[in-house]
Amino acid sequence: xxxEWLSQRGIYPAQVLKELITNDVIKTNSDYPxxxxxxxxxxxxxxxxxxxxxxxxxxxxxxxxxxDKLKLLSQHSFSIxxxxxxxxxxxxxxxxxxxxxxxxxxxxxxxxxxxxxxxxKANPKSSTGRLDIFTRVITDHSHRFEExxxxxxxxxxxxxxxxxxxxRVRTGQKLNQLRIRNSDTTxxxxxxxxxxxxxxxxxxxxxxxxxxxEVKVGNGLFMSVALQGNKDQIVGYKAKKHRDLIDxxxxxxxxxxxxxxxxxxxxxxxxxxxxxxxxxxxxKERCRIPAEYAAEMVPYDTGSGExxxxxxxxxxxxxxxxxDGRGARAVLEVRxxxxxxxxxDGQTFFRMVFEKNSMKPESMYGxxxxxxxQGQDLKLGKHFK
Numbered sequence: 001x002x003x004e005w006l007s008q009r010g011i012y013p014a015q016v017l018k019e020l021i022t023n024d025v026i027k028t029n030s031d032y033p034x035x036x037x038x039x040x041x042x043x044x045x046x047x048x049x050x051x052x053x054x055x056x057x058x059x060x061x062x063x064x065x066x067x068d069k070l071k072l073l074s075q076h077s078f079s080i081x082x083x084x085x086x087x088x089x090x091x092x093x094x095x096x097x098x099x100x101x102x103x104x105x106x107x108x109x110x111x112x113x114x115x116x117x118x119x120x121k122a123n124p125k126s127s128t129g130r131l132d133i134f135t136r137v138i139t140d141h142s143h144r145f146e147e148x149x150x151x152x153x154x155x156x157x158x159x160x161x162x163x164x165x166x167x168r169v170r171t172g173q174k175l176n177q178l179r180i181r182n183s184d185t186t187x188x189x190x191x192x193x194x195x196x197x198x199x200x201x202x203x204x205x206x207x208x209x210x211x212x213x214e215v216k217v218g219n220g221l222f223m224s225v226a227l228q229g230n231k232d233q234i235v236g237y238k239a240k241k242h243r244d245l246i247d248x249x250x251x252x253x254x255x256x257x258x259x260x261x262x263x264x265x266x267x268x269x270x271x272x273x274x275x276x277x278x279x280x281x282x283x284k285e286r287c288r289i290p291a292e293y294a295a296e297m298v299p300y301d302t303g304s305g306e307x308x309x310x311x312x313x314x315x316x317x318x319x320x321x322x323x324d325g326r327g328a329r330a331v332l333e334v335r336x337x338x339x340x341x342x343x344x345d346g347q348t349f350f351r352m353v354f355e356k357n358s359m360k361p362e363s364m365y366g367x368x369x370x371x372x373x374q375g376q377d378l379k380l381g382k383h384f385k
Contacts, residue, residue, distance in 0.1 A: 005358070006109040006118070009183040011294050013317070013361035014039050020180065025104045032097045032172065041316040041361035042294040045125065045174040046137070046156065049095040052084060052169070053077045058091055058159060065140040066093070066157045083170040085245055088162045093138070096156040097172070103153045117183045120148035122156075123296070123314040128175045129333045130381035131246060132164040132239060132278045135175050148178075164278050165259065166245035173248050177314065179294070185356040187293075189217035192354060195290070196221075201354075203286040207326040210285065220298060220351035225332060226284040226378075227345035229265030236263035236271070237380060239278040246383055254384050269345040273336040281334055282378040284346055286327030288320040291364060293354045295319075297330060308335045313350075317357060318364025328376045 002019045005012070012020070020026045021034055026044065028034050038045040055073040070093060078084055086092055105115055122137035123146065136145040138157045145159075158176055160169070169175075187195070193212060195201065200209030201221060216222040229235045237260040246254060256262075263271065263279070273279060289295050297313030320328035332349060343349075 002108050003110055003113075006105060006182065007113055008358035009117075010185045010356040010358035011042050011179055011181045013042055013357050013359060015362045016358065017044050017180070019108075023104065023108055025101055025108070027099045027101060028097050034098070038174065040177065041318060041363055041365055042357060043123075043177040043179040043314065043316060044098070046122070046158070046176045046178055047097040048080060048158065048169055048171055048173050048175065049097050050079060050081050050171050051077055051095060052080050052086070052160075053093045055091050055093055058161075059138075060143055060145065061138070061140060062143040063141065066138055066155070080169050081171045083168050083247070083249075086160060086162050086167050086169055088164060088166055090161070092160045094158045094160055094169075096137075096158055096176075098178070099155045100148065101153040102148075102151050116150045118180065119150050120152070120178055120180045122146045122148070122176050122178050125175060125177055126331070127381045127383070129313075130280060130331065131167065131248075131383065132162070132333065133167060133175065134161040134163055135159060137176060137178070164239045164241065165243055168245055168247040168249075170249060175248075179314070181355070182358060187354050187356065189219065192217050192221050195293075195354070199288070199290050201288055201290075201352075203288070203327045205286065207286075207324070216348070218351065220353040222348050222351045223287070223330060224284045224346045225281050225343060225349045226329070227265065227269055227271055227281070227343070231265070233265045234262045234378065235265045236279055236281040236378070237261065238263060238274075239280075248383070251382050252385055256380060256384050259384070260380065271343055273334065273341045273343060275336055275339055275341075277335070279334040280378070280380060281332045281349075283330040283332065283349070286320065286329055287315075287352070288327045289315045289317055289354075289365070290321075291317050291360050292357055293317060294357060295352050295354050297350050298353055299350060308337065315352075316365040317361050321364065329378065331376065331379060 005016045053070050053074045054076050059069050061069045124135045136159050140154045202210045227235050243259050295315040
């Protein structure tokens with residue numbers, strides 16, 4: 001069975017990930033076995049290890065191991081087994097509990113499979129981005145963040161930079177997720193339009209599908225920001241600075257008003273972002289991800305480089321597929337660099353790229369899983385009341 005599964009092109013879903021865990025392609029410290037709650041429809045949640053390293057700068061270890069770089073750049077290390085505080089705008093490297101041995105795939109898949117096409121990629125989890133925590137996975141001898149080459153065998157490390165709030169982290173917490181795929185099965189714009197006609201991907205607020213004339217594509221499906229609303233309706237949040245720390249173990253614990261200033265709908269339908277401030281907005285469109293696909297938010301290139309629209313951007317199969325059929329908004333983590341930046345209601349903010357799964361996942365986002373953001377509107381992270 002595993003040979004047949006590995007031969008299928010696309011993102012490997014939960015049932016394949018379980019087999020890869022069983023066969024030690026995805027490995028972990030024996031003291032910290034992988035839990036079933038880590039396995040999502042198309043991805044595996046990665047967990048923080050036991051030690052954090054405060055480093056002088058970020059890096060990519062193209063010709064070395066990460067440990068070699070840490071010997072050069074680490075200022076000090078400390079245990080996070082019982083919890084420790086990471087300060088804003090400081091750079092930390094934390095070895096993860098999980099590691100990979102993609103070389104074992106040759107034993108599992110046998111002859112005839114092109115193993116050079118089986119790679120892995122990581123993304124921050126939604127709650128990580130909504131707290132303005134900048135993270136990215138690093139591997140030994142790599143020249144790119146988040147991307148893990150075919151045949152890689154070795155540890156995984158996470159670079160963590162809290163940007164706004166001090167955070168308390170602890171061994172076993174999950175800030176990032178990993179997906180493994182056979183080949184790039186990203187679909188073309190023409191295929192997106194065909195898919196939307198069969199299974200509407202974007203919906204209006206009333207649940208009615210956007211017409212094909214309203215759908216905009218260009219190397220992905222474009223989506224926009226929502227700033228309109230009724231009087232006194234909150235359309236966004238701006239993070240307050242110099243706040244108390246956030247303990248990542250405390251879910252539904254913190255008062256919104258202690259950490260965020262609300263942004264209310266304006267009659268002008270525009271808003272000016274302050275440089276380097278952090279904002280949370282929502283997409284104007286509601287979206288749905290079919291069972292046969294997963295999706296990734298990628299930045300819309302404004303040609304200026306002044307606007308960053310998100311940190312976290314991976315959507316599992318079934319996201320937005322709610323019983324009421326209304327879909328879910330995408331939540332946008334926004335920062336303007338260097339200069340004030342005007343954004344308007346309905347302005348194109350990002351695009352969504354769709355990629356096929358190698359097979360239908362055994363479970364969908366929001367179905368029999370603890371999915372914090374299914375059917376969401378504008379929503380802060382799960383740590384707030």
